[in-house]
Every structure is written in structure tokens, then in C-alpha cells.
Amino acid sequence: MVVTDIPTKIVYERPEALDPRVTHYCPGCTHGVAHRLVAEALDEMGEVENTIGVASVGCSVFAYNYFNIDFVEAAHGRAPAMATGIKRVLPDRLVFTYQGDGDLASIGMGEIVGAASRGEQITVIFINNATYGMTGGQMAPTSLPGQVTSSSPTGRDVTRQGHPIQTAELLSTLTGSSYIVRRSLHNFRETRRAKKAIRTAFEVQKQGLGFSLVELLSNCPTNWGMSAVESRDWIEERMLAFYPLGDYKVSSAVADIKI
Amino acid sequence: MAKELIKGNTAVAEAALRAGLEAYFGYPITPQSELLEHLSGRMPELGRPFVQAESELGAINMVYGAACTGKRVMTSSSSPGVSLMMEGLSYIAGTEVPMVLVDVVRGGPGLGNIAPAQGDYNQIVHGGGHGDYRIIVLAPSSVQEAVDLTALAFDLADKYRAITCIMLDGSIGQMMEPAEIPPMQPLKTDIPDWAVRGARDGEKRLLTSINLDPPAQEAMNLRLMTRWQAIERNEVRYKGYYLDDADFVVVGFGTAGRISLSAVRAAREKGLKVGLLRPITVAPFPNTVLDELTEKVEGFLVVEMNAGQMLEDVRLMVRGRKPVEFFGRMGGVVPFPDEVLTEIERLVKGPRTTDGHPRDRWLARLAETIG
Numbered sequence: 001m002v003v004t005d006i007p008t009k010i011v012y013e014r015p016e017a018l019d020p021r022v023t024h025y026c027p028g029c030t031h032g033v034a035h036r037l038v039a040e041a042l043d044e045m046g047e048v049e050n051t052i053g054v055a056s057v058g059c060s061v062f063a064y065n066y067f068n069i070d071f072v073e074a075a076h077g078r079a080p081a082m083a084t085g086i087k088r089v090l091p092d093r094l095v096f097t098y099q100g101d102g103d104l105a106s107i108g109m110g111e112i113v114g115a116a117s118r119g120e121q122i123t124v125i126f127i128n129n130a131t132y133g134m135t136g137g138q139m140a141p142t143s144l145p146g147q148v149t150s151s152s153p154t155g156r157d158v159t160r161q162g163h164p165i166q167t168a169e170l171l172s173t174l175t176g177s178s179y180i181v182r183r184s185l186h187n188f189r190e191t192r193r194a195k196k197a198i199r200t201a202f203e204v205q206k207q208g209l210g211f212s213l214v215e216l217l218s219n220c221p222t223n224w225g226m227s228a229v230e231s232r233d234w235i236e237e238r239m240l241a242f243y244p245l246g247d248y249k250v251s252s253a254v255a256d257i258k259i
Numbered sequence: 260m261a262k263e264l265i266k267g268n269t270a271v272a273e274a275a276l277r278a279g280l281e282a283y284f285g286y287p288i289t290p291q292s293e294l295l296e297h298l299s300g301r302m303p304e305l306g307r308p309f310v311q312a313e314s315e316l317g318a319i320n321m322v323y324g325a326a327c328t329g330k331r332v333m334t335s336s337s338s339p340g341v342s343l344m345m346e347g348l349s350y351i352a353g354t355e356v357p358m359v360l361v362d363v364v365r366g367g368p369g370l371g372n373i374a375p376a377q378g379d380y381n382q383i384v385h386g387g388g389h390g391d392y393r394i395i396v397l398a399p400s401s402v403q404e405a406v407d408l409t410a411l412a413f414d415l416a417d418k419y420r421a422i423t424c425i426m427l428d429g430s431i432g433q434m435m436e437p438a439e440i441p442p443m444q445p446l447k448t449d450i451p452d453w454a455v456r457g458a459r460d461g462e463k464r465l466l467t468s469i470n471l472d473p474p475a476q477e478a479m480n481l482r483l484m485t486r487w488q489a490i491e492r493n494e495v496r497y498k499g500y501y502l503d504d505a506d507f508v509v510v511g512f513g514t515a516g517r518i519s520l521s522a523v524r525a526a527r528e529k530g531l532k533v534g535l536l537r538p539i540t541v542a543p544f545p546n547t548v549l550d551e552l553t554e555k556v557e558g559f560l561v562v563e564m565n566a567g568q569m570l571e572d573v574r575l576m577v578r579g580r581k582p583v584e585f586f587g588r589m590g591g592v593v594p595f596p597d598e599v600l601t602e603i604e605r606l607v608k609g610p611r612t613t614d615g616h617p618r619d620r621w622l623a624r625l626a627e628t629i630g
């Protein structure tokens with residue numbers, strides 16, 4: 001038996017902010033990836049015991065089960081308002097919402113625009129998976145033209161069912177927003193960039209620089225009727241064209257943040 | 260402290276602030292706006308959060324978030340705005356966090372008008388939002404009483420982790436009267452154990468209204484209802500006028516109660532033995548006193564500024580043992596004391612019946628007057 005005394009170095013472990021339990025998400029769903037990125041950012045910033053999350057209504061309704069932090073659960077679409085209430089009375093805590101696209105860009109459009117335009121000092125993690133996951137894959141405000149969903153069985157007909165909403169672009173037009181970017185979780189490279197954006201968004205809040213939102217192109221293999229791998233390809237081939245990745249609003253103060 | 264001439268809405272706003280209101284979220288709507296306007300200046304002056312929300316949906320959900328931190332929080336609105344808040348109220352009830360709502364009721368349904376009314380009684384007292392929950396409802400009939408009930412509203416909300424609504428009608432909100440506003444109280448310093456704080460003590464807290472397991476949800480429903488029973492036992496408030504020797508009793512809350520008092524006094528001057536029962540808490544409803552009165556008196560007249568909403572609660576308690584009659588004005592029309600006096604005289608003179616429904620008889624009379 002060879003005995004070595006090579007010191008071991010931990011290069012990868014579960015973030016402290018993440019609870020060690022199996023999630024209810026479908027296999028291959030990127031909700032879990034997004035959770036991990038948020039948890040890593042909170043760990044790195046030493047904010048695990050200073051953060052309040054606001055869960056929304058959608059597949060991530062139970063997000064609070066997977067984080068070792070304080071959480072509240074909002075009504076469908078109202079997470080930005082709830083986060084506003086918390087942040088205004090506890091301004092020294094980090095407050096973030098975690099919302100799907102039906103939640104944020106359909107029923108909650110009023111609340112997100114209100115919060116962004118007020119320059120509310122909160123961070124929004126916005127999961128764009130082009131569908132209503134939890135309720136069975138109906139058409140979302142983000143579903144692509146022609147996309148077949150359970151409520152657009154012949155494909156989204158934009159003449160009858162309207163056009164998808166480009167949330168990052170829309171919110172970036174508001175003077176109140178400070179940091180609005182779109183990233184994707186479909187491959188490792190983009191996932192790493194997403195992580196950095198999430199970290200930056202939390203730094204924006206910590207430094208009191210205003211409203212921050214990271215839109216994450218995500219998948220829903222279950223309701224898209226694809227394997228996990230196919231769904232990642234679908235993001236790359238279909239979603240990226242309509243939802244270009246990029247920084248849509250980076251206020252001058254935010255541009256100086258170095259991570 | 261001296262009395263000052265002050266508008267109801269402003270008085271309630273200032274009283275809330277002095278009772279330790281730590282954050283206010285609202286949206287403009289007549290006849291409530293002075294409340295929001297007053298706090299838009301005063302709250303920032305004191306370094307306390309004030310947000311004019313994007314809508315009543317926004318406002319109530321901001322209140323929801325802030326209430327989760329255990330602070331004293333409030334919103335105010337008027338009927339159409341309160342309808343929008345129903346979603347949030349149900350969530351807040353389901354999460355068992357305390358808050359105060361002021362509803363300055365106006366004429367409806369729909370956009371209706373901005374005149375004083377009491378048409379939100381059913382929505383506020385008997386629900387409005389989904390699911391099994393009750394809220395405490397205080398119904399002042401003067402500016403001073405509104406002020407006094409404001410501090411109580413916060414105390415009750417904290418004590419029972421409940422929603423307390425101060426239900427004003429537009430006239431109490433808009434009217435100027437002399438009132439004394441109590442001195443400034445210090446802000447609450449103790450944070451309730453359930454409140455979220457960012458796990459600063461190393462303990463993770465979760466506040467939610469979701470409960471996928473029906474038996475667990477039922478246990479929660481049971482807790483809410485048991486708490487409501489305690490509220491019914493401990494918190495009933497009402498004012499009785501000339502009840503000791505009364506043969507007939509008028510029942511009315513808020514402005515309708517106040518107008519009825521004038522009518523009752525006029526009836527007394529005419530030698531009629533009439534009294535007034537004015538519920539101050541319309542929820543919990545003063546059932547016991549009503550039950551006792553039913554044994555003693557010969558009949559009741561319910562007066563409201565709606566189509567007879569509290570009337571049903573009165574009838575439920577009287578249970579056909581004595582005749583109940585109704586008089587109301589709707590849609591923002593405020594009854595005159597003379598009209599109420601006429602109704603009292605009709606009741607006293609008879610004939611009286613326990614048959615049929617008092618609303619049908621009243622509607623027939625009303626159609627003759629205004630139709």
C-alpha cells in the first residue's frame with residue numbers, strides 16, 4: 001500500500017447557502033443550476049446570514065426549500081412588490097426575487113416595471129424558459145413565434161397570440177434600472193458568465209447602486225418534450241436568435257465594479 | 260394635548276404614524292387620498308419608508324413583504340382599490356402576518372362614485388379574498404373615534420397576527436372635526452420570533468401561505484379559526500345608547516350609526532322608547548348583546564348605507580324571534596335623520612311582522628320614493 005501525504009485541496013463543493021437535499025425539479029432542468037449559481041454568489045460574498053429571498057409562483061415555488069437562507073413566498077407575479085416591502089424596512093439586507101417568465105413578464109409585469117422604475121435596491125433572478133412550466137407547458141409571454149405549447153397546439157400564431165416579450169430589453173429602457181443583462185444556462189461557458197452576472201447583480205445591490213436583474217435563458221425539457229441535451233441545443237438554435245445575450249443596461253457606477 | 264380641527268383621513272394617518280407605523284405603501288384613490296398624501300410628507304420626515312406603489316396590487320404586496328419582517332405596516336385605499344387588494348389580503352391571512360388596512364368606502368359597484376357608502380361590508384367582513392379567513396373590522400363613527408381605533412388596530416393586529424381593517428366611509432374620511440391625536444409612541448423594538456431577518460441569528464425562517472398537504476393546511480385553518488374564536492370572545496366592542504328601557508332598537512355602524520343616533524334622539528323627544536346599538540367591531544360582531552336585546556325588545560330597525568349587508572348578520576342573531584326592519588340608502592346617497600325617524604315611527608306604530616324579508620319591504624318603499 002502506497003501512503004502519500006499529498007495534501008488534498010477541495011476544488012468543488014456544495015455552497016453553504018444551498019441545502020443538501022434532492023430537488024423536485026425534473027432531470028436536466030436548469031432551475032437547479034440557477035439555484036447553485038445564486039448560492040455560490042451569496043457564499044462568496046459572505047451574505048448567507050444577511051439575505052432574504054422571495055420565491056415566486058411557478059416551478060420554483062419551493063425554491064426556499066433548497067436555500068439555507070430566510071425566504072418568503074409571494075403571490076403569482078408579486079415578488080418584486082414583496083421584495084420592495086422587505087428591502088424598504090430592512091435596507092441593510094440583501095433581498096432578491098427568483099421568478100419565472102410567466103410570473104414576471106405576464107401576470108407580474110406591473111410589479112417588475114414598478115420596482116425597476118423606482119430603482120428599487122433589489123436583485124431579480126429571471127428564468128426565461130419560454131413556457132409555463134408548472135402548469136403544464138402553456139404558452140408564456142416569452143414563447144417564440146411558432147412555438148408549440150399546450151395552449152398553442154399549432155404553434156404560437158403572432159397574429160392571434162401576440163409577440164414574445166423581450167424583458168431585458170424592455171426593462172433596460174427604464175432610467176431606474178442599473179444593471180440589466182441576459183445570460184444563458186445552455187452550456188458551461190455561458191453558465192460561468194451567468195454566475196459572474198449574478199454575482200455582479202448582488203454587488204450592485206450591496207453597494208446601493210440600484211435595481212439589478214439577470215435574465216437567464218433556461219430550459220424545460222419536460223414541457224418542451226425533449227431530452228436535456230436536445231433542450232440545450234434548442235436554446236442555442238432557437239432562443240438565442242430572439243433573445244440575444246448581452247448587457248442591456250450597465251449604469252456608469254456599476255461599470256466600475258470589479259469582481 | 261389640545262383638540263384640533265382635522266380631516267378624518269389626515270387624522271388616521273397621523274394617528275397611525277404616532278402609533279408606531281414603520282412603513283406605508285399605498286396608491287391614490289378618492290376619498291382616501293389625503294391619508295396617502297399626509298404620510299408622503301410625514302414618513303420621510305421621520306426616516307420611515309413610504310412608497311406610492313404602481314397599483315393597489317403592488318401596495319398590498321409591499322405591505323405583505325414588510326409585514327413579514329414583523330414591523331407595523333399599513334396601507335389604505337377605497338373600494339375599487341380594496342377589491343384589487345383582496346388577493347394580497349388572502350395571502351397575508353394565510354401567512355399569519357399582522358397588518359392594518361384602512362378602507363374609506365365609496366359608492367359602488369364598479370367605478371361607482373366618490374360619495375360615502377358602506378357597500379364593502381360583505382367584502383371586508385365576510386371575506387373577499389379566497390379561502391377561510393376572517394379579519395378584524397373596526398367601524399368608527401367620528402374622526403375622534405377613528406383616531407382612537409387606529410392605535411387599537413395595530414395592537415390587535417400584533418396580538419393576533421391578524422389583519423385589522425379600519426372601515427371608514429367616505430364621510431368620516433372627508434369630514435373635518437375636532438379631534439385629539441395621542442402623542443408619538445416609540446417604534447416597536449422587539450422583533451417577533453417568526454419574522455424574517457436574513458437568518459442573522461443563524462436560524463432560517465420561512466414565511467409562506469402554501470401548504471400542499473391538505474391535512475397540514477386543515478391544521479392551519481383550524482389554528483386560524485381557533486384564533487378567531489378567541490377574538491370573538493375578547494374583542495367585541497360596541498356602543499349602546501338609550502338601551503336600558505328601549506322597546507325598539509336601531510342597529511347601525513359608522514356614519515349610518517351616527518345619523519341613526521340623531522334620529523333616535525328625535526324619537527326620544529317624541530316619547531318613543533327607542534335605543535341604538537352601534538357596533539364598533541363589525542367583525543367580531545356584537546352577537547351576545549344583540550341576543551340579549553332580542554329577548555327584551557319588540558323589534559329592530561337596521562340602518563345602513565348599502566342594500567342591507569349587516570342586516571343579514573342581525574337577522575342571523577335575532578333568528579326570527581322579533582321583527583326586523585331595514586332602511587338603507589345606496590350608491591353614495593347618505594340618509595337624513597328625518598328619513599330614519601320616519602322608519603322608526605313606522606316600526607313603533609306597526610303592524611310588525613316576522614314574515615318575509617325586510618329587504619323586500621324596504622325595496623318596495625324605496626322604489627316608491629326614488630323610482
Ligand SMILES: Cc1ncc(C[n+]2csc(CCOP(=O)(O)OP(=O)(O)O)c2C)c(N)n1
Pocket residue numbers: 057058059060076099100101102103104127129131132133134135140
Ligand atoms: C393568480 C394565479 N393565477 C394562476 C396561477 C397558476 N400558475 C401557477 S404557476 C403558473 C405559471 C408559472 O410559469 P413561469 O413563471 O414561467 O415559471 P416556470 O413554472 O416555467 O418555472 C401559473 C399560471 C396561480 N398560481 N395564481
Ligand code: SF4
Pocket residue numbers: 024025026028029030031059129133134219220221222223
Ligand atoms: S416542468 Fe420544466 S421548468 Fe419545471 S422543473 Fe420540470 S423541466 Fe424544470
